[in-house]
Amino acid sequence: MTLRSARRRFAVLVAGLAAGALLTGACTSPAARFFEAGNRKDTLTITTFDAIDATILKRVGAEFTRQNPGMSVQVTQIPEDAYVTKLQTSILAGDPPDVAYVYTAGHITSFHPLDDLVYKKYGLDPADYNTATLQYACGYQGHFYCVGGYAGALALFYNKKLFKAAGVPYPETTRPMTFEEYAEVAKKLSKPDRDPKRAIWGGEASVPTWWVDLRAFMSPDGRKVELTRPSYVREFETMVAMMRDGSAPTAAQQAAVGADDGNAGLFTQGKLAMTIAGSDMIDTLKSANFPEADYGLTATPIPAGTKPWINVWSTAYGIPRGSKHQAQAAKFLALWGTYAQKLQADYNLMPMLGSAADQYFAPKGPRQREFVEVSRLARESLFTPDFYAWDANNQDAFNAAVRGENVEAALVTAQKKDQQVLDTTWEKFDRAASTVGID
Numbered sequence: 001m002t003l004r005s006a007r008r009r010f011a012v013l014v015a016g017l018a019a020g021a022l023l024t025g026a027c028t029s030p031a032a033r034f035f036e037a038g039n040r041k042d043t044l045t046i047t048t049f050d051a052i053d054a055t056i057l058k059r060v061g062a063e064f065t066r067q068n069p070g071m072s073v074q075v076t077q078i079p080e081d082a083y084v085t086k087l088q089t090s091i092l093a094g095d096p097p098d099v100a101y102v103y104t105a106g107h108i109t110s111f112h113p114l115d116d117l118v119y120k121k122y123g124l125d126p127a128d129y130n131t132a133t134l135q136y137a138c139g140y141q142g143h144f145y146c147v148g149g150y151a152g153a154l155a156l157f158y159n160k161k162l163f164k165a166a167g168v169p170y171p172e173t174t175r176p177m178t179f180e181e182y183a184e185v186a187k188k189l190s191k192p193d194r195d196p197k198r199a200i201w202g203g204e205a206s207v208p209t210w211w212v213d214l215r216a217f218m219s220p221d222g223r224k225v226e227l228t229r230p231s232y233v234r235e236f237e238t239m240v241a242m243m244r245d246g247s248a249p250t251a252a253q254q255a256a257v258g259a260d261d262g263n264a265g266l267f268t269q270g271k272l273a274m275t276i277a278g279s280d281m282i283d284t285l286k287s288a289n290f291p292e293a294d295y296g297l298t299a300t301p302i303p304a305g306t307k308p309w310i311n312v313w314s315t316a317y318g319i320p321r322g323s324k325h326q327a328q329a330a331k332f333l334a335l336w337g338t339y340a341q342k343l344q345a346d347y348n349l350m351p352m353l354g355s356a357a358d359q360y361f362a363p364k365g366p367r368q369r370e371f372v373e374v375s376r377l378a379r380e381s382l383f384t385p386d387f388y389a390w391d392a393n394n395q396d397a398f399n400a401a402v403r404g405e406n407v408e409a410a411l412v413t414a415q416k417k418d419q420q421v422l423d424t425t426w427e428k429f430d431r432a433a434s435t436v437g438i439d
Contacts, residue, residue, distance in 0.1 A: 104385065108318070110432075111318035117319070121334075124334065133148060153371070156171070174377060182274075207395050208239055213306065222384040227411040233411060240401045264281060267285075296370065338353070400413075
């Protein structure tokens with residue numbers, strides 16, 4: 001699967017920015033002076049680590065300058081591995097940028113609430129956006145701390161030719177299969193062969209935590225990991241079984257057929273019947289001259305007896321505490337939530353604003369329309385400060401189970417490790433939230 005902004009955060013813990021927001025001081029190190037233009041009354045400073053966002057931010061900046069003569073906009077793109085440290089240092093020094101990317105939910109303690117400052121003042125109604133995505137990226141306890149750009153989501157892509165050849169009906173766009181149904185269909189679509197170059201795999205299999213509602217394996221307050229619930233164990237076993245019986249490809253098999261980009265590459269080659277990916281997969285297939293009529297989209301698999309669930313994310317920006325141009329930053333974010341929404345579609349990204357998704361993204365083609373339909377199945381999730389800080393342990397458990405380790409034993413080990421990291425992220429978040437007065 002491909003998550004342009006979300007997946008790459010695995011290695012970053014909440015320790016950095018959330019804690020850094022608590023302090024202000026007179027630090028004047030070179031790193032602290034990174035946002036030099038912040039001292040100029042006529043310059044709005046914005047920072048990001050995302051290349052596409054940097055381009056869109058500059059375009060929004062041009063519109064902002066047109067509407068606000070005398071103000072200029074400086075957009076700085078920082079390498080991702082240095083982003084949190086540089087932003088934290090600038091906040092500690094009392095000289096942060098005026099607008100910044102909110103790296104994880106746990107970092108909202110470093111940002112001003114925007115309910116009155118942006119949403120109410122400029123007439124942005126959260127209900128007009130993909131609510132689940134906005135809540136995931138920016139929400140906590142009924143308040144919003146940032147404004148989202150595009151709405152990222154996962155969908156199940158399926159190869160119509162392989163379905164037809166196997167005599168399997170196409171799935172309905174908004175009716176997700178259960179995990180068990182998904183595994184059964186994948187088995188029917190598979191054509192095992194000792195030679196990976198001759199094999200066809202029915203579907204991809206990976207850690208279910210990427211596909212399911214956090215409530216499936218966490219306590220209602222998001223503070224306890226419960227990987228050993230019988231229902232979650234069952235879904236985990238289903239995915240492991242797909243790897244063991246050859247319905248899903250291994251990394252070695254991907255490499256053997258030259259699929260350097262993993263399951264996306266196998267799907268593009270016509271060797272994988274189902275894969276889970278974001279909207280950028282549509283561009284990948286187009287670039288590979290994969291006929292649009294030969295594939296379709298549906299919702300990702302769900303546990304039996306549950307409502308549809310779609311994993312969502314966004315590139316979201318807020319106003320760091322200590323910003324010297326709060327009023328101007330609020331104006332800019334109002335444009336990010338309105339004017340920039342059309343621009344997202346220019347880069348084949350689905351706007352978070354529902355009307356913009358319908359007007360600018362869906363008309364691009366039938367697959368984009370299906371993607372919009374699937375994304376609207378998303379529901380609000382649990383709040384957890386940094387899911388990506390501890391979820392890697394689950395991948396280790398999955399790999400161990402595929403190698404033959406007992407599934408429950410592997411999950412017990414992962415649960416213990418997950419809980420230790422989760423406790424740490426919550427402790428730091430609670431301490432930071434208390435210090436800045438977030439209930």
